[in-house]
Amino acid sequence: MTYKIHPIAVGTKVFDKSMMTYQYNQGKEFVIPLYVWYLEGGDKTILVDTGEMHPIQSAEREKALGGKIHTFEEGLAKFGLKPEDVDVILHTHLHNDHCENDYKCVNAKIYVHEKELENIHDPHPLDYRYLADFVEDVEEAGQIVPLREDTEVLPGITMLHTPAHTEGGMSVLVDTPGGKALICGFCTIDENLNPPPAIRGMEMEVIPPGTHLNVKDAYDILLKARGLADKVLPLHEPRFAAMETID
Template sequence: MSTFVIHPIVLGTKEFDKGMMTYQFDYGQPYTIPIYGWYLEGGDKRILVDTGEMRPVISESREQAIGGAISTFTDGLARFGLTPADIDVVVHTHLHNDHCENDYLCENAVFYVHEKELAHAQNPHPLDYRYNEEYIEDVVDAGQMVPLSEDTEIMPGLRMVHTPAHTEGGMSIFIDTPAGSAVITGFCVIQENLFPPKAITAREMDVIPPGTCVNSYAAYDIVRRIRDAADIVIPLHEPSFATGVPIGIK
């Protein structure tokens, strides 16, 4: 079975209210999240999880806020001796714009996404303004997008699991690493969602759902289940990974 080392690449940021991450808590608190692409090193395929922002804001203040460097897509891949054309596989947690804006550059890749994400991107509900079909049109028209209807093992050591917490088609990515099983959450959260402070756990809450979610009760249960399903849990927007330190090395 293949194992992978996970390399976080910061491909953008968002500055907003922390309550956008932590449902019912910390509204009014300014917060900056990194937007990642994750390069999976190992096996015979060059694999990415998500492709980030097309034109990231790169500033000293934002890099200080997240504790790491922000890269364009091309520059981020160049750190590993890669170009977008070298990518063989892209697996998508979901299709909100900040997770797929560079898809069009990966001209040789096969893309995997839940079919409900594709449907929402092509016909979004007015409340979910984060979808923009233009970012995936090129790969859809080229026949590169593979819609999934269920949990799927993409290849040995890499499995996508349907976790509709933040979006209806959200997929969490389970990855075998030398240090054990890892999961990149398919929903937009930070470490605090998975391991809340005492002020939250004192209310008998084990986790905090994403700040925007499909169904808050179901999201709570999904977050708790995924937190306990792997040896290494990687919240999709956790700032501490912005240092770029590889994940999963034994």
């Protein structure tokens, strides 16, 4: 089974670029997209993450991003879909900007690492982006399928435990017509995986994400991720906002 990957920008954040690239790009304002990734193929409607509930849809943000910003419903409608059509949600992690629209997908099974469920109900004070309100409805409805390890959740789709950004972070390995693609389970852009010469000159092959559990572990996980697929898709890379399909 192979799938086409459709990145749908359903929100943005504006912050210092070093939040993405550890100890590099300090003082540079940067706009990142928040994506829903629609995996088209087979007889199920599959999403990776569900993004922001109330995105800022301004001309300024879209210009900075280089692509259209949609509401969750608008993004799905591009493909003739509605939230209730979603069969499967695969979560990279449960920070709020990745799960705010889960409750709208009333017919979906939601796959997520059990550590994310633990942390969203008992977050560390530094991890303010865990908000239990966004998962309580789907938990009560019995929609969540907790995972403990690397798992092939559907033919051609495997979730891999990659705890660089959060304890239960999972990357999604997808068979596509063009080979294997890995949707990173940690908050990265192209520059993390393909650093500029100034960084490579310091004998660093990747740049860890600015928000991480352990910087050395995050470095090693990113380095490993680069070799897992034919294409590695950083979770917040802006250039995908202008793309209809990554196949």
